[in-house]
Amino acid sequence: MTSAREPVRTMQQLISLDYTQRTNPLASRFGQELVRGRIIGHRCPECGRVYSPPRGFCPLCVVETTGVDEVEVSDRGTLTQFTIVSPVQYYGQNERESYVQASILLDGADTPIGGQRLPGIPHDELRMGMRLQAVWRPEGERKLSGGDRAWGGSGIDGAVSHFEPTGEPDASPERYKGYAI
Amino acid sequence: MVDIAIVSFAQCPSVRMAEKPEVQLIVPVVAEAVARSGIPRSEIGFTCSGSADYLSGAPFAFVGNLEATGAWPPIRESHVEMDGAWALYEAWVRLQHGDIDSALVFASGKSSPAVLPEVLALQLDPYYLMPLWVDSISMAALQAAALLQAGDHTEADMADVVARSRKAALDNPNAQLAGDLDPEKLLTEPYLVAPLRKHDCPPISDGAAAIVLVAGDRAKDVCEHPAWIRGIDHRIEAHYPGLRDLTESPSTALAAKNAGLRDGDVEVAEIWASFSHQELILREALGLGDGVDVNPSGGALAANPLMATGLIRIGEAARAISDGGRHRTLAHATSGPCLQQNLVCVLEGS
Numbered sequence: 001m002t003s004a005r006e007p008v009r010t011m012q013q014l015i016s017l018d019y020t021q022r023t024n025p026l027a028s029r030f031g032q033e034l035v036r037g038r039i040i041g042h043r044c045p046e047c048g049r050v051y052s053p054p055r056g057f058c059p060l061c062v063v064e065t066t067g068v069d070e071v072e073v074s075d076r077g078t079l080t081q082f083t084i085v086s087p088v089q090y091y092g093q094n095e096r097e098s099y100v101q102a103s104i105l106l107d108g109a110d111t112p113i114g115g116q117r118l119p120g121i122p123h124d125e126l127r128m129g130m131r132l133q134a135v136w137r138p139e140g141e142r143k144l145s146g147g148d149r150a151w152g153g154s155g156i157d158g159a160v161s162h163f164e165p166t167g168e169p170d171a172s173p174e175r176y177k178g179y180a181i
Numbered sequence: 182m183v184d185i186a187i188v189s190f191a192q193c194p195s196v197r198m199a200e201k202p203e204v205q206l207i208v209p210v211v212a213e214a215v216a217r218s219g220i221p222r223s224e225i226g227f228t229c230s231g232s233a234d235y236l237s238g239a240p241f242a243f244v245g246n247l248e249a250t251g252a253w254p255p256i257r258e259s260h261v262e263m264d265g266a267w268a269l270y271e272a273w274v275r276l277q278h279g280d281i282d283s284a285l286v287f288a289s290g291k292s293s294p295a296v297l298p299e300v301l302a303l304q305l306d307p308y309y310l311m312p313l314w315v316d317s318i319s320m321a322a323l324q325a326a327a328l329l330q331a332g333d334h335t336e337a338d339m340a341d342v343v344a345r346s347r348k349a350a351l352d353n354p355n356a357q358l359a360g361d362l363d364p365e366k367l368l369t370e371p372y373l374v375a376p377l378r379k380h381d382c383p384p385i386s387d388g389a390a391a392i393v394l395v396a397g398d399r400a401k402d403v404c405e406h407p408a409w410i411r412g413i414d415h416r417i418e419a420h421y422p423g424l425r426d427l428t429e430s431p432s433t434a435l436a437a438k439n440a441g442l443r444d445g446d447v448e449v450a451e452i453w454a455s456f457s458h459q460e461l462i463l464r465e466a467l468g469l470g471d472g473v474d475v476n477p478s479g480g481a482l483a484a485n486p487l488m489a490t491g492l493i494r495i496g497e498a499a500r501a502i503s504d505g506g507r508h509r510t511l512a513h514a515t516s517g518p519c520l521q522q523n524l525v526c527v528l529e530g531s
Contacts, residue, residue, distance in 0.1 A: 013312050017303065019238035019294040024202050056201065057208040059248035062215070062222065064208055 026056050027155075031144035034159035037136055041109055042069040049110040053155050074107035075134035075160070078171040080179050082118070082126050098123065104132055104163060105179045112179050113155070119162050129170035132163040185276050186400035186407030187503075187528065189217035190496035192390035195357040195484035198293040199387035203237055206389040207249035207289050215285060218393035219403030222251055225393070226281025228258045229272040231265035231288040232488045235304040238294055246289060257281075264288060265390060265492030266514030266524050272394055273413055282396040289389035290488035297385050297487075306518070309421065318382055320518040322374040324427040325458040329376055331428045336376055339457040340364040343380045343482055346457075350479025357384045357484040380482075381457040388486025390493045401531065408499035408510070408528040412440030415524035417517070427519050433466035436525040437511075442467065445509050447527070449474045449501040451494040452513040455481045459520055463513060467525070473511075477501070491515070495526055502530045 030053045033040045041052030042065035049058060052073045057064050082102035087095035100123065103112040118126070136142070136159060143158035191213035193206055215222050228250050234242045243260045250256065259275075261267045265288020272284035292300075298316035306315075328334055341364050350359035362380070370378045400407040416432035416439075418425050437443075450473050454460035460475070469475060478497040481490050491514025498512035508530045516522040 011312070015303065015311070017238065017295055017300060021238070021294055022198075022200060024205075025200055055248075056205045057249070060251055060253050062208060062212050062249065062251040064205075064212075 024056075026054050028144070030054060030155070031158070034156060035142040035144065037139070037159070039073050039075055039106060039134075039156065040070055041073050041111070042066075043071050045069060050108060051111050052106065052109040052113075071108065073109040075136070076166060077104040077106035077109070077113075077132055077163075078176050079103070079126070079128055079130040079132055080105045080112050080176045081128060084123050084126075100126065102126070103180070105176050110179070116163055120164060127170065129173060129176065131166040131168040131171060133166045134160045135162050135164055137161050183277050183279055183396050184400075184409060185273055185394050185396045186404065186409045187392055187495070187499035188219065188395045188400055188404035188407050189214045189393045190390070190499055190503075191217065192355050192489070192493055192496060193388055194355045195384075195386040195388040195486045197357065197385060197387070199291060202245075203232070203239075203242060203289050203291050203389070204245050204249050206291075206387065207246055207287055207391070210389045210391045211249045211285065211287055214287070214391035214393050218283070218395065220283045220393060220395060223254075225283050225285050226257065227272055227275045227284040228252075228256050229268040229275070229284065229286050230258075230260050231263050231268035231286075231492065232260070232290060233262055233304065235300055236295075236297075236487060237291045249287070250285065264488050264490060264514055264516055265392075266495055266512075266526070267415065267491070267516070269392060269394070269492060269495055269526075270413060270415060270524060273410060276394060276396045279396075282399050284394045285391065286394065286492065287389065287391035288489040288492040290486050291387040292385045292487050293387050306420070317518060318374050318377065320422065321382070321456045321459070322377045323422075324462075324519040325376050325381070325456065328428045328458050328462065334458070334461050336368060337364065338461055339376075339381055340367040342454070342457040342460045343367055346476055346480050346482040347380075349477050350483030353478045353483065355388075355484060356479045357386050359479060359483055377456060377458075383455045383481045383485035384483070386484050386486040388484065388489050388493075390486075390489045390496055392492060392496055392499070404503070406503040406530060408502040408530065411444075411527045411529045412442070413524070413526040414439035415522065417522040420521075422519055422521075425519070425521075428462065430462050430466040430520045430523060433463055433513065433515075433520065433523040433525065436523050437467050440525040440527045442511060442525060442527055444527075445529075447473055447509050447511040448507045449477060449498060449505075449510040450513070451476055451478060451480070451498040451501075451511070453481050453491050453494050453515045455485060455490075455515070457482065459515075462520065467511065467513065491524065495528075498526070498528050502528055
């Protein structure tokens with residue numbers, strides 16, 4: 001039996017696993033087109049919904065989509081929802097000022113782009129239905145990075161620096177009903 | 182008991198590295214299984230999937246996989262962090278409630294993004310054995326050594342299993358490794374982890390599979406030759422391998438007994454033996470005679486898409502009835518190191 005006075009010994013076991021995630025061929029295609037200044041999607045051959053970035057399938061109809069279903073969507077869209085985040089200064093929080101997380105439904109797409117920061121727009125001017133336009137990075141400075149993220153807004157930020165107001169009248173709620181985030 | 186049958190089965194070819202994300206492997210497989218079931222997707226009463234996020238290193242990958250089911254309007258759904266054979270078991274139990282008459286089961290796995298034996302060393306036992314980094318192949322090699330030392334089997338028996346499996350896989354378009362191999366030549370290959378040679382180990386595979394279950398008379402309505410689940414059971418042994426006699430598989434034998442294997446002779450047995458010596462152990466535990474066609478698909482030595490391998494065994498055993506004219510077949514699935522947990526499913530034609 002172990003003596004009661006023997007100290008408990010502990011050991012540290014640092015573990016890690018390395019994963020190599022290859023870029024999905026569809027994400028590569030999406031990124032290459034972004035570098036050329038085009039935003040593409042796939043139109044479901046059954047329901048007609050346009051997924052951008054393309055998913056290679058329609059999750060509602062369970063049908064595959066391929067290159068023949070590819071369409072270009074606009075670089076203009078509608079603000080469907082936004083949150084103004086007031087950062088709490090927890091450890092690792094680098095933000096100091098309030099910032100925006102917004103979703104934009106591009107014209108011709110059925111999948112809002114999330115996580116947009118919308119710099120330069122005063123927070124009290126933000127409203128659902130606001131019309132926005134992509135500000136492209138200069139040709140030659142566009143990168144493929146982040147292009148494999150299906151969720152969130154980082155899929156386009158290698159090529160689009162941000163969105164700015166177009167000055168058009170706001171879109172009617174009918175246009176973005178059902179497309180919150 | 183509610184009579185439940187497998188009415189359709191679909192799988193994608195197993196490959197060493199699938200370029201597409203896991204959900205894209207599942208979409209055509211689910212679409213095919215549902216289309217062939219004759220049950221409209223909107224009428225499927227329950228969906229259950231089997232996968233492990235550890236394999237692809239993608240947290241909540243199983244949630245993304247659900248996108249392959251067309252989960253709108255909302256569906257009744259469940260997931261097991263286990264092989265799809267256990268997802269099928271849950272679906273079978275769910276259908277026993279009697280309020281629904283169909284279920285979709287699917288399974289998927291991409292083992293390619295990491296070093297699989299290392300992933301399994303962490304996934305299977307992150308507590309007791311992990312500090313030793315006992316990987317899955319080393320663990321199997323300990324079992325093979327124990328089996329050979331027990332004296333009833335030889336390395337030549339293991340080579341015969343490999344040659345027969347890879348030859349059978351020549352007829353399986355979904356297999357990853359197939360070929361006409363000379364068992365004697367296999368014995369001249371170097372050891373990978375003695376006494377296992379590379380060919381004694383399964384390939385590393387990415388893949389997916391799906392099955393539709395239908396209860397009662399509706400199965401006869403939608404399927405010409407449904408494969409009825411006559412019995413299904415699974416049993417698990419002690420967590421710590423040192424507490425087990427690794428040369429036998431009492432959990433397989435018990436699951437087989439409870440599944441009613443002895444109630445009649447089976448013509449085909451699709452068993453999940455990841456390593457060649459495990460087929461020798463499983464044959465004994467299941468009491469399979471020479472007249473049984475074991476793994477006509479080639480088994481896990483020809484394709485081993487982890488998390489789908491077990492469901493594929495059940496699908497292949499069903500296909501032997503639905504398409505192959507057999508009457509009574511057996512499917513077996515395993516989980517954990519050295520055949521720790523085992524599931525046995527007995528299928529019959531009408």
